[in-house]
Amino acid sequence: MKWKCNHCGFEANAFSEYHWRCPRCGEPLDLVYDGKLEKTSSKNIWEKYGDTIPLKPEKTRREGNTPLVAEKIDGMTLLFKLEYLNPGGSFKDRGSALAIYYAYKSGFKSVIEDTSGNTGISVALYSRLYGLKTKIYMPKTAPPGKKKVIKALGAEIIEAPTRGDAAEMVLKEALTGAYYVAHTWNYFYIIGASTIAWEVLEEDVPDYVISPIGSGGLFLGLVKGFEKALEAGWITKMPRFIGVQGYSTQPVYKAFKGVTQPGEDSSLADGIMVPNPPRLNEIVNALHKYQGDVILVGNTEILRAWRELWELGFLVEPTSASIYAALEKIKNQLSGKKVLLVLTGSGLKTIPDI
Amino acid sequence: MKWKCNHCGFEANAFSEYHWRCPRCGEPLDLVYDGKLEKTSSKNIWEKYGDTIPLKPEKTRREGNTPLVAEKIDGMTLLFKLEYLNPGGSFKDRGSALAIYYAYKSGFKSVIEDTSGNTGISVALYSRLYGLKTKIYMPKTAPPGKKKVIKALGAEIIEAPTRGDAAEMVLKEALTGAYYVAHTWNYFYIIGASTIAWEVLEEDVPDYVISPIGSGGLFLGLVKGFEKALEAGWITKMPRFIGVQGYSTQPVYKAFKGVTQPGEDSSLADGIMVPNPPRLNEIVNALHKYQGDVILVGNTEILRAWRELWELGFLVEPTSASIYAALEKIKNQLSGKKVLLVLTGSGLKTIPDI
Incomplete structure (x- = not known):
């Protein structure tokens, strides 16, 4: 396992030194590792994917292995991945x-x-x-x-x-x-998010993936997870990726579309208010590569989506509802499709007022 | 599937009539059903155990299939079952x-x-x-x-x-x-709790089971679940069962021991403050049958145990901590044993003050 800077080419052994960003040019660092992706039935995701990724944690609270709930709604098959049921309440x-x-x-x-x-x-x-x-x-x-x-x-x-x-x-x-830790830079969070993609693919194969984008760790982890699965022959083509941001903070929208939309003072989806995602270019490249798109949502839309998710029995926080608000805006294009929605964080910390 | 009153012998077809308690004598009703217990790898517990129990729900939020975390502490192997990670935050x-x-x-x-x-x-x-x-x-x-x-x-x-x-x-x-619903009477909650026992046994075999007792649905469900597993040959002997109540409300302790301990005004473990458990006799019989015991815990002990569980990374509510407080009192007898601790409810609704 080694650190690699895709910007300046810096490399270092990750087992002997730690850098939260490139010590030479300041850009984010990737981890490069070998590893074959294989299916096993363990409930411990580190036993399951430990030969694929570079580390097998000694301590686990059985993070991962979260429920995937399929619901047919408005002509789509929605695959809700209940990441808010992780031991610490989020992916x-x-x-x-x-x-x-x-x-x-x-x-x-x-x-x-x-x-x-x-x-x-x-x-x-x-x-x-x-x-x-x-x-x-x-x-x-x-x-x-x-x-x-x-x-x-x-x-x-x-x-x-x-x-x-x-x-x-x-x-x-x-x-x-x-x-x-520098989680918005830290590549381990990208690897962690890739395990979500692998778990989903053991149960179902989505045509679309809708993910919130803050620093982009979840989004990039999903993209890389599906890429690895494609390489391993688990799937024959990549899904399309839709990223979601709030009107309040739209760096990825701006970089991808070249324009911005009128802003909002603050976003209910506080988890995705990241003005300068360290891996902005990488996110935009992935969106182009996989015919993706970025959807902006506002507080009113998030609030409505949040209530709808609770009434569907998903006890999530507002950031998680941003993707359901985005789905509402594009659902006409998704008829007959399987759509993965990653529900990121527990709503029990932030119970909605009625 | 039929209703059966073990007190007066009343029976009725449960597919054609519903009673929350015996319409003849007022005692709790059991459900009687056939069903072989077999191991499968599904993540949907109703697909998994649907041939064992009388109903397969059409709608699921993927309740069950919760993490089992093993930790060696004070010479014991503790098996924590993270039931607070169910979609609604409890077992x-x-x-x-x-x-x-x-x-x-x-x-x-x-x-x-x-x-x-x-x-x-x-x-x-x-x-x-x-x-x-x-x-x-x-x-x-x-x-x-x-x-x-x-x-x-x-x-x-x-x-x-x-x-x-x-x-x-x-x-x-x-x-x-x-x-x-009358959940303190409703036999479906006992069947639901039996699925916890089956899941645990697919991963490990405890010598002891420590469970809070309020109305006794969890406790009896675990007992019946292990009985069914014994019958199916999954285990060769039953574990010993320890029930836990608070000093504030001790009906099972009183019925089992014939005495009471000085009370407390209220218990932090509000989930087990049930003064008249409808299935009291059945609980006491199971305790006798399986060399069980009842441990009482107080607010100070619960509070300490609650904090310890959080520092172990288990974000539970106080009722769940009552069993860890009880363990502290009997751990000298449990050295070298595998002890199942069912952590019942999410603490994110009730975050502890520091």
Whole structure:
């Protein structure tokens, strides 16, 4: 397993050194590894895919192996992947299980991250399992509920005046030798998301994949997962990929379409409000390569979709509903198709008001 | 499939009539059915166990198939069954998937229940899937968070001044022809809990089973599940069963031991505060038959156990922690043993304060 920068060509052995981004040019780093994709029946996804990917975590809370629910709605077959039923309440657990095990194996004693969301919960959960000290840098204004969850998982919270201050503080501490998870850059989160694609394909084969895009880790992980499955002969053609962003933060839409739409002050889908995705070019290339598209959704649409998902029995958070809002806008084109919808995060942290 | 009263001998065809308790003597009703237990690899537990149990629900949110996490702690091998990762956040979903499908197949148009807890969420979720109108009777004092979840799932909430009033109101409405779920009596919740035992046995074989006892549906379901597995040759002997109650409400302890312990005003484990379990005798008989025991735990012990479970990465509610508190009290006797701990409900609804 080695780090590789696709921008400047930098390479390094990932078992002997850790970089959260390219030390030469500052771009995101990929992990390059060999590995054949094969079907097994284990419920532990690291036993299942451990020969495919470069690490087999020693500790697991049985992340992954989440339900796939098929429903025929409006002439489509919707395949809902219930990622919010992961042990930490989101798909991030797949990446954290890898990223934190890597930190432990590499000899780090402490883990730091700047986030206030699902990644913070997930990082806190897995760090504790390996006995690593964890500090999560959060803006003062972060939701108290999420802070309580992160603290209850045994992590320390450092409050910063703003989100920007939190980022600065974590970078300063990263220089002292702590493992900076940097999940929006960290390739392990992309590998984690690929396991979602493989699980889905063991049950069904979608024609379309609809995914929220924040930093793009989920989106790129799905793309790479399907690519690997194509290579292994599990499928004969790639699905088409639809990315979803909010009107409030549309960097991928802008880069893909060359225009922007009128913005909104804030998005209910706070999980995808990432103004500068580190892998923007890669996301846009994948969208072009697989005849993809980007759909923007607004708060009113997200709210309606969120309620509809709850009434379908899917207890998700608003970010997860953004893809269902997007589906509503394009469903006429998808009649007769199988559409994969990855429901990313638990709504029990954020119960909707009626 | 027929109803059978083990008290007075009443029997009736369960496909043609519904009784929430024995219409002759008022005791709880069992369901009697044939069915061989066989191993299959499906992820849909109704495909998996549909030939064993009397109903195969048409609608599923992929309840069940929950993670089993093994951890060596204090010389024991603990098998944590993560039932809080069910789609509605608790093991109740297994029973509701059956009980509500039964209501639908039997032609009921509306479903009523008196509960403020996990069952309310679970009943609301599955009723909506079948288009059944749902009313949940709750005391005014029930937690606002749980009310919000139940409403967001599309159910109507009827507030009663007290828990007792809620029970009276639901009984009055049951006379008008609605399906009264009566989960503390309803045998489908026992069958649902049996599927937990079967899933566990496909991965590992515990020497001990520790389960909270409220109405006893989970406890009895586990006992019957292991009995069925013994009959099918999956295991060669039954595990020992430990039931857990709070000092605040100790009917099973009293009936089993013949004494009570000094009480507490209220229990953090609100899910097991059931003063009159309808199947009390059956619970006590099973405890005697399988060399079982009942352990009482208090609020301080539950709170400590709850925090420990969170730090182990199990995001559960306090009721689920009662069994871990009980384990602490008897762990010296369990050295070298495999102990199954069923973690019943999600803690994301009730995040602990630090």
